[in-house]
Amino acid sequence: MSAHDQLLVVIDPVARRSDGESVRIAKDVLCAGAEAKICLPDSPEEFSRALARRGSRRLVVLGDDRALLRTVTVLHRERELARGPLSLVPIGAPGSLHVAHALGVPQNAVTAARAVLDGVVRRLDLLVDDSDGVVLGDLRIPAVPGPTTALTGPSVWSTCRSLVRTLVRPDPTHLAIRTHRLRVEADGVLLSDVNAPVEWVSVRSLGGVAEVTVHPPFAPPFHTGARTLTVSGPDFRYRADTVVAGPVRRRTWTVRADAWGLTLPAD
Template sequence: MSAADQLLVVIDPVARRIDGESVRIAKDVLCAGAQAKICWPEGVEEFSRALARRGGRRPVVVGDDRTLLRTVTLLQREGGLAPSALSMVPVGTAPSLELARSLGVPLGAVAAARAVLEGSPRRLDLLVDDSGGVVLGDLCIPAPARPLAPTVWGTCRSLVRTLVGAPSPVAAALAHRLRVEADGVLLSDLDRPVAGVSLAMAGGAAQVVVEGGSGVVVRARASVVTVSAGGSGGGSGGVCGAGFRYRVGSVVAGPVWTRTWTTGSWCLTLPSPTPRA
């Protein structure tokens, strides 16, 4: 058996606490079908060390979406994404496995373990940001939440607007002032309100959608996307001094003043396609 046919199975401690039975089943199936070294790290540092010492073994992680993201981030930082495919056995609550489900990983312990042994590597897209973070799903920068004012003050302002017929500032309050560049091409600048920005990977490139505060939508396809927030000065209708936040699945990151995402790829072992009759 070659080194490439050997497995390094790293089991996240949270998975053991949440569903020890599924962990046991996955371990038994993997050990029955391959030469597998099982690691039981107790924390993030031990998890990282186990992965770094894998040698020529194929890495298999047992855990939820955060476990998968942590693993891909570690492999990307050490340049270990390209040589071999990563495999996953999802163990966790349903909300914590949304990414695994969307990628096509079987959610049952037996089916997922068999996919590790019998599946084939699939090349997938990802985004890497300038801080070393990795994005495996779609990313969006939603409109900022409107700051909450005291109830009485908010009621008074509404009454005054009604009496004098003044335009409501809601649209301006719920818009960013963002500079968005796609491969060096300016899609939106700080003088224009932005209701939201989204990045979706497809065919090795990021599909960028910028929704303007006036309802205008700008689309582009790019390999490098940079988003920057406006300054802290008031009166422009933007969010002052807060930067912007972005969301990937259920995880919210930020606030940050600027972020650059660059497209990349990784390999994940998935069930082999069923031959057509």
Template sequence: MATFATSDQLLVIIDPAARQTDGESVRIVKDVLSAGAAAKVCLPEGPEEFARALGRRGSRRPVVVGDDRALVRAVTLLHRHRELAGCALSVVPVGSTLALAQSLGVPTSAVAAARTVLDGVERRLDLLVDDSDGVVLGALDIPPAPVRAAAVAEPVSAASGRPWLRTTYRSLVRTLAPRPPRLAAVPAPGPCRLRVEVDGATVVDLDQPVEAVSVTPGSSGAAEVEVRPLSVGAEATPLRASGRTVTVVGGDFRYRADALVSGPVRRRTWTVSEAAWALTLPAHP
């Protein structure tokens, strides 16, 4: 029987959404990780069980198998328990929302990401923390872009090569499946009036309507801020700034932080926490 060092002991937390979305990828990930390390697999049924599993990790290195929401949930839990600095996270992206993981440098292929867990290196990354103890790993957008409903992929089955059977299958699914609620059209966000301050200096004030504001953790403890003023005629030049703290004030604005939309709020301040967390990434990007 193979033996593994303590550093090779993994706690693999498989988010329920990942199991429902792509069970085959989850199975492959479990096989790859179990072959390369002493892996304890947890199958939480909801956020509370997810939090309990992460909290009881002991000396095992946590590996989150799931989408961007699962990754943000894990980082948020560790941050709020003040355990983030001493816990290196690994993630295997499985699900329908993977843009954040990809932007951080994690492979989106389940096999490549699982091998990165085993063979990658820990890299310290900056984090944005707001005044309500929320975190931003990748990007902050004001106002949030409208959410589009994702198309549901049809399961691949033995009917793939038999058109008559595929037609029957589709008809049966439409008959038996509960009809999803109709989604109301979400209008595109309009211009808003915001005061944006970076390290106390005003970048734009309430008298200048803006189309969008984006904030991303940069490097070496600075956030990168871009403000796009409302253009009349010719396209307006974006205003850019960088600094440690970013404060936005306005009338009941919403914002998207990574995969989640929050608000409305009238004021929010984000502060860069330098090298606040560690993520396992490919050794040779």
């Protein structure tokens, strides 16, 4: 049996808890088409050890966007991304698989498992920052509030008090746009400085170039392409795919063209 037919199937613990039936079905499909070694890590440390011990086996991860991002991050930091492509069988809530689907991974677990066996490798770019963090899809600076932030919103009483204040005396800042003081440089060229507030900056790598979009308040956004992007200013957070990082005062991202391979359907 060739190395191509030997798989290391790493099943994320969140996938096991959230949808055990899909995990079982995906395992059956993979084991029917290849020699598969199943790994069930229960901690980030066990997850990293499993990746380090995969040998010549092709790596398959069963999980969501966070599992995919964790895998690519570990392989990048160990300088192991070039050793071979990886595959993902998406298992998780629909809202936890946006990155995977945007990269071309099938939405159905069975279809994705079959693509592991019969698909082709697509080379993809990677955004790498100066702290060795990675971005697979979209980067947004500053970060937008995530689902967990939304869950810790204002109480009923504070909402009522705010409504009463608005009815008595409308708040002139209610419709104000929140802006940020950021210095944005693309390949050393200054796009925006701290004296020109921006709403946010969005970045996506494509074809070996970072597509940078700066969103100023009350004006159309402007775009540019670059290999490196540096953002600095007062403490800010940023959202890299599904993960919010920071606060930091300066961060530089660099595009690594064709840095990693992902197995996707052939058609």
